[in-house]
Amino acid sequence: MEDFKYIGKSVPRIDAADKASGEIKYMSDLNFPGMLFGKILRAKYPHALIKKIDTSQAKALPGVIAVVTHEDVPGLNGFGIVTPDQPVLCKDKVRYVGDAVAAVAAETGELAEKALALIDVEYEPLPVVDDLIEATQSDSPKVHDGGNIHLHTKVVRGDVEKAFKEADLIVEHTYCTERQEHAFLEMETGVARIEEDNILTIYAGSQYPHRDQMQLSRCLALNPHKIRVVSYPVGGAFGGKDELTIQPVLGLLALRTKRPVKMVMTREESIISYWKRHPMIMKYKTGVKNDGTLIVNKVTIYADTGAYASLGGPVVNLAIEHACGPYKLSNVDIEGYCIYTNNGVSGAFRGFGVPQTAFAVETQMDIIAEKLGIAPIELRRKNALRKGDIAPVGNKLTTSVGTVAVLEGISKTKLWKEREKYLVKNTKKPWIKRGFGFALTYQGTGLGVGLPDYGGAILKFCENGGFEVGVGMVDYGQGIGTSYAQIAAEMMKCPIDKIRVLLGDTTLTADSGPTSASRGLYLGGKATIIAAENMMTILKEKAAEMLETSVKDLDAENGYICMKNRPEKRVSYEEIAAQFMKELHHLPETEGHFLMPLADMKVENAFGLPHHIFAFSVHLALVEVNTLTGQTKVLKGAEVIDAGDIVNRQGLEAQTEGGFVMGMGYGLFENTVIEKGVFKTTNFSTYIIPSVEDVPFEIETVTVVNPEETGPYRSKGVAETVMCATAPAITNAIYNAVGVRIFKLPATSELVYTLLQKNEEKCNENTN
Amino acid sequence: MMKALNYLRADTIDSALQYLDEFKQDIRILAGGTDLVVRLKQDMVEENNILDISRIKELNDIFRENGAIHLLPLTTHTDILESETISKYAFILREACATIGSPQIRNRGTLGGNIVNASPAGDSISALFVQAARLKLKSINGERVVSIEEFFTGPGKTVLEPNELLVDIFMPELEENETGFFKKLGQRDALAIAVLNVAVKMRIREAGTNAFDRAVVAFGAVAPTVVRGRRVEKAIISSSLDSPEQIHYIARLAFREVSPISDIRASLKYRQDMSINLLYEGLLELSANDWKRKV
């Protein structure tokens, strides 16, 4: 790697001090004079017709300034990133218990809540659609008039039937995963108010301010220029703030009352009303030759998207693309159904369909390895996709492919090197058994073919000789702002403290697409580089005038433009800025725009398939299973990662640790239980996320050398792959420890215990 | 939504008793508030007056007196963990309090609150059962002492009268030849409400043997109140815990002592099995340690 000043270094987070000191103002910290408090009336039933809504009593309550229903939505009463099928406020039907039926703005939160209780809604309950498979039957009650199948995608390549005939071994299993909650620290929160020039300003944390603005302009029938969305800072998102949440109602109330309105969700309302990871049922049938060559895969995926589409279609599609794992397969039949039910709403969540399929594929791989007597690493290496190969859905891999590199990297982890030592038998407590497992995964960077995928950045030159970078992405904890600062400082050859980063603001930052799909660094970074190149040209031109020389003889270094041969002849950036001010009375501003490179083909009936650039990772886990209780403790974790070159080492380690812990929660604990459309786990007393006591003391981050030439400083996106295969690494380790295969997540103590009992019964039957 | 409340504060036992008498049915005591405030937020408290007793100095102490160890009700779980007296003379209680919530909850939550809250999953309670704790209840009319086992009548229900204050929790000091443990099974390793817990106290008949002449066993979260495992106790006393098989045989009797329910945390069947296995594991661990208590 070249010698860089900031790139590749563990640069501390630029927002760390403000966050640690509490200086930073989250949306819930915002208060304005005359501010009202908004509340939303949620549906009383998971599925019902609305017969009548009477708001008269609520309106009559002193201190209540506005009560709104569907009648008050000025524009399109629907939102949704792909299909706007979710009403801002329901008119004739509710489809899940978080559906918004009416909203109130009042002088205090207490009054607003009192007013909600006074709104009289008459319902006619309908049968609840809660079973994923039954929902697909033709006689099932319908969530939407068009039927319960929102999307069906099928990808077929090769001759599947023939391949199964030729297979020496066929492994067939059904895998199930549950509904994971993002569990961000800050719930959906915001303030809307009308500011100068009659601009409706929405301060609400989200992942894509410019799309929020577009969706809001449709719902509120307002010129997008009359709406400003500020979506940073935000206390966590993980995909859960990609779609709109409270914004349309918030905007509506502010327009109605002409006063600032604040809305803060409680944890309970947040869990009931907003997005979750799609639960999936995945049927796998894999055919393999005796030497371990995978020859065919038939996969059917059913995904529960809940009441509305949001990103359900793309999630199912990404699951399809990654359904076979990073393995060579020329005969595939992969199909996916995205299904409407009355089970809450599912949407975007870190991994976007891949954590589900990674669990299935990587369990299949371990089963096959065992049946054929091939070492699990060997089986994976044998089938690994390499650069130049055709991926399972048919695209040719022409960018960096790290499958083999990350598999080989396993041997570099301390966990692997010392596994024999860690796996010693517990002689004092023989009922406690240790096991080791790993799993391989990969994840596309960006949105994929067919979706607009671009990055944008604005770079402003400042009087102090520094720069302001404005990218419309959002740092929701992943540290993207720091990476932009690193890139800008490196490109502009100036100290990093001279860089100010602006994020998530439709007025101050360039539209850079959604902060999702592991694309923030890649696209925002590339756009920043282009903006910086343009800026450097301008600075050099001005410096050439000032130094009376030509641009080609100039170099930039540490805040100066200097002559290549006579470095003492130089002008500082401050001097250049002063010169601009003197001559033009303003400072130059540049932009960078970048289009994502795309794969060489397109999959029909799909959103964003396939991808062109992928990050790869192996997840490793050492577990201890208590055979008396079924409890699994993860003792150690490690990840081997191919993310191209690393822009911020410390940032990567934080991503890895956070991703591993999130994947571990997914694997062992987390499940939003919904019964007959009603939520049973509405806060962290019953929705179990790992506590610090559950987290392994050590999670190693090992990187491989595999630069991605198209990426900013040869990097690629990593935020998702770091969580996607932790669950199967753990469940494979559980098998290694106690011999039970997990086909259903989460592998709770009770599930593992029940499976152990079944195993024991089987053993007894066999010996009798 | 939290309703408006009338906040009162007492700085002495006497003034607390006065308030309790004055407001009769309509007053609720606040100690650490870690149970009460949660309930207030859920609008599940009927009373309109809150009596803060957290600053009554006379209610906050740990001391030994005539072979008994006294914990006054404002003793926090952290106080218990930090007390040498407790780790020596009431170590089963200590093990229980160590599993409660998180450091923040243990810093605020009090022993008195854990008892009066009367959750079947209250972790200190099974330990107090096996340590034969007694509770002193005081009102303006006088005071009475009840055993911990008589105190509970159902989930959240106790024999405490509305005008009574819990003022002392005391129990015999554990002796050198007494051993035991507390074990809890939760859905994760911290901040977990017990799926089940079990406390055991046993008196070694003769050093170097596996025989016991006294045994008390209590289970939490498997019945409307914490329950004793009398069949298990009898079996421990009448046999010798010589082998894992023998211990398992005894532990299996737990199955008949518990009457759990299925809820979001665990099924009835799992709780039944765990009442056996948690007890079995605890006894195995203790036996592997030559019946020496953990310190």
Ligand SMILES: Cc1cc2nc3c(=O)[nH]c(=O)nc-3n(C[C@H](O)[C@H](O)[C@H](O)COP(=O)(O)OP(=O)(O)OC[C@H]3O[C@@H](n4cnc5c(N)ncnc54)[C@H](O)[C@@H]3O)c2cc1C
């Ligand atoms: C996040 C969290 C985790 C928790 N984890 C656990 C756990 O793992 N295990 C567990 O057992 N509990 C747990 N709890 C519950 C709680 O922390 C404990 O029960 C604690 O000991 C309660 O004590 P307190 O002083 O806070 O009680 P408070 O909330 O102040 O009072 C509880 C009840 O007792 C009454 N009361 C209190 N003191 C007296 C007195 N001296 N006389 C008469 N009545 C009185 C009050 O009126 C109230 O009804 C948890 C709570 C939270 C919020």
